Amino acid sequence: xxxxxxxxxxxxxxxxxxxxxxxxxxxxxxxxxxxxxxxxxxxxxxxxxxxxxxxxxxxxxxxxxxxxxxxxxxxxxxxxxxxxxxxxxxxxxxxxxxxxxxxxxxxxxxxxxxxxxxxxxxxxxxxxxxxxxxxxxxxxxxxxxxxxxxxxxxxxxxxxxxxxxxxxxxxxxxxxxxxxxxxxxxxxxxxxxxxxxxxxxxxxxxxxxxxxxxxxxxxxxxxxxxxxxxxxxxxxxxxxxxxxxxxxxxxxxxxxxxxxxxxxxxxxxxxxxxxxxxxxxxxxxxxxxxxxxxxxxxxxxxxxxxxxxxxxxxxxxxxxxxxxxxxx
Ligand code: AMP
Ligand code: MN
Numbered sequence: 001x002x003x004x005x006x007x008x009x010x011x012x013x014x015x016x017x018x019x020x021x022x023x024x025x026x027x028x029x030x031x032x033x034x035x036x037x038x039x040x041x042x043x044x045x046x047x048x049x050x051x052x053x054x055x056x057x058x059x060x061x062x063x064x065x066x067x068x069x070x071x072x073x074x075x076x077x078x079x080x081x082x083x084x085x086x087x088x089x090x091x092x093x094x095x096x097x098x099x100x101x102x103x104x105x106x107x108x109x110x111x112x113x114x115x116x117x118x119x120x121x122x123x124x125x126x127x128x129x130x131x132x133x134x135x136x137x138x139x140x141x142x143x144x145x146x147x148x149x150x151x152x153x154x155x156x157x158x159x160x161x162x163x164x165x166x167x168x169x170x171x172x173x174x175x176x177x178x179x180x181x182x183x184x185x186x187x188x189x190x191x192x193x194x195x196x197x198x199x200x201x202x203x204x205x206x207x208x209x210x211x212x213x214x215x216x217x218x219x220x221x222x223x224x225x226x227x228x229x230x231x232x233x234x235x236x237x238x239x240x241x242x243x244x245x246x247x248x249x250x251x252x253x254x255x256x257x258x259x260x261x262x263x264x265x266x267x268x269x270x271x272x273x274x275x276x277x278x279x280x281x282x283x284x285x286x287x288x289x290x291x292x293x294x295x296x297x298x299x300x301x302x303x304x305x306x307x308x309x310x311x312x313x314x315x316x317x318x319x320x321x322x323x324x325x326x327x328x
Contacts, residue, residue, distance in 0.1 A: 004126040008138065008145040011127035014111050015044060016146075018088035021051040022079070022108065025092040026099040028057050028243055028274070031164030031199065035157040036092045036113070036135040038068045042154045043143055052086075054079060056101030060244040065198040066160060067153035083107035093135050095119045095295045113138060116295055117286055133178035136161020140181050152189030159190035164199060167251075172281070172299055203248070209239035211249050214264070218253060221317055222324045227253035228317055230265040232309050243268050246276075254278050261285055261320055265313045273305040273312040283327065288319045 003010050015021070021044055025033035037053050044051040053072045063069060079085070082104070089108045094100050095116040112123030115132040132138045136158040143150045150158070162182055166174045169182065186192065213235035219228050229249065236242065243266075250264040261279040268274075275292070277285035279299045286301040292315070294303025305312035 002121055002124065002126060004121045004128060006127070006129035006131070008127060008142040010125055011111055011113060012142050012146045014088070014125040015040075015049060015090070015142075016047045018044070018049050020086050021049055021088045021090055022082060022086045023051055023053045023090045023092065024094075024100045024102065024105070025055055026094050027101040029055055029059050029063075030247070031063055032134045032136055032161040033093045034059050034063050034066060034069065034072065035159075035161030035164075036139045037072065038066060038157040039136065039139045039143075039150070039154045039161075040090060040092070040113075041068065041071070042151060042157075043139070043146065043148060046148045047146075052079065054102075058244055060247050061204050062199050062202045062247065063160070065202070067156055078102050078104060091123070097122050115297075117297060118290070118295055131177075133173040133175065133181075134162045134165035136165070137178065137181045140185065150185075150188050155185040155188035155190040156195065159185040159192070160195055160199065163192070163195060168196070173297070200248075204241075204245055206239050206241035207245035207247070207249070210236065210241040210245050211252065213239050214249050215252070220259075221321050224256075224258045225324050226261040226263065226317075226320045227256065227259050228263050228265075228313060228320075229253065230267075230309055230313050232267045233270070236268050243274075250276050250278050254280075260324065263313075263316050263320060265309055265316070267309040267312075271306055271308070273307060273309055275303050275305065275312060275316055277301045277316075283324070285320075285323075288316065288323055291319060292316070 023037045041051045055074055058074050086108050089105055090111045092113050110123040112126045115129050115135055119128050140158045166178050214229040214231050246266055250262050254262045260283045264276045266274045279285045284298045286296050286298050289296055289301035289303040292303040296302055
């Protein structure tokens with residue numbers, strides 16, 4: 001049977017046994033993915049285990065101050081010395097292996113670390129915890145289980161992971177467990193005001209211009225209970241934006257009174273539409289994302305369509321109408 005646990009010990013034991021690790025995460029990485037990878041690289045190094053971080057897509061510029069972020073490589077294919085040069089792959093936040101965006105990752109043993117719903121435990125070892133507020137919190141627990149003192153850098157990186165995935169401790173995953181871990185990270189040197197400045201005040205001009213493009217076609221459904229946004233390739237071009245500039249846009253209509261869910265459809269290359277969902281309370285957008293082959297969490301989810309933008313947008317709007325209609 002594949003060892004699967006929400007206890008960090010198995011993951012620590014497996015990492016300690018490795019000699020050289022390839023760390024990777026889901027496409028279009030966010031704060032939880034990058035922060036967790038960097039902290040894991042430090043934990044590996046404390047065991048004398050070498051590691052290399054390789055992601056398929058670049059991180060948003062708001063994460064460019066993270067300690068050690070310069071070591072993160074971005075590539076379309078796995079390194080030339082893979083798999084021979086590695087005896088372990090760690091996937092961070094990949095509910096399916098394909099979400100990492102690399103072919104052939106399964107040629108080495110995998111340690112799968114995730115907090116998404118319905119991760120099928122595809123690893124040799126699986127450290128999975130749906131209840132975890134962020135993978136960064138799970139990595140923090142690995143330091144504790146290993147008896148390794150986290151550095152200021154590890155505290156900072158895991159705090160970024162936790163703060164971004166909980167929406168600055170405002171989403172429904174901001175439960176006592178998140179605050180306990182945050183308190184420990186701050187005790188170890190993470191500085192919330194500095195991190196908040198990096199993450200919120202380090203935006204690009206292009207991301208604000210893209211917000212303008214998205215708001216031009218803002219529309220609502222179910223009597224204002226959901227909002228819908230979309231940007232196509234031309235909008236990206238007018239804004240001078242790329243896939244890393246989309247992050248906070250979805251939160252703007254979410255702040256409108258009465259809006260329970262938001263969907264944001266993004267098309268930055270022909271024939272491919274990346275859809276993000278956010279919601280409040282019991283409105284389960286993960287079920288909608290999952291019905292289109294995606295996934296995520298109750299209040300934050302996503303999926304991908306291989307169609308044109310308007311077709312994808314109509315389909316997800318119809319599903320949201322059904323979801324909210326059923327919840328009257
Ligand atoms: P995003 O809108 O990209 O920030 O994603 C919100 C949440 O949904 C994150 O936890 C993602 O990992 C998850 N998610 C996004 N896209 C997908 C997908 N295609 N399949 C599974 N989960 C996804
Ligand atoms: Mn996460």
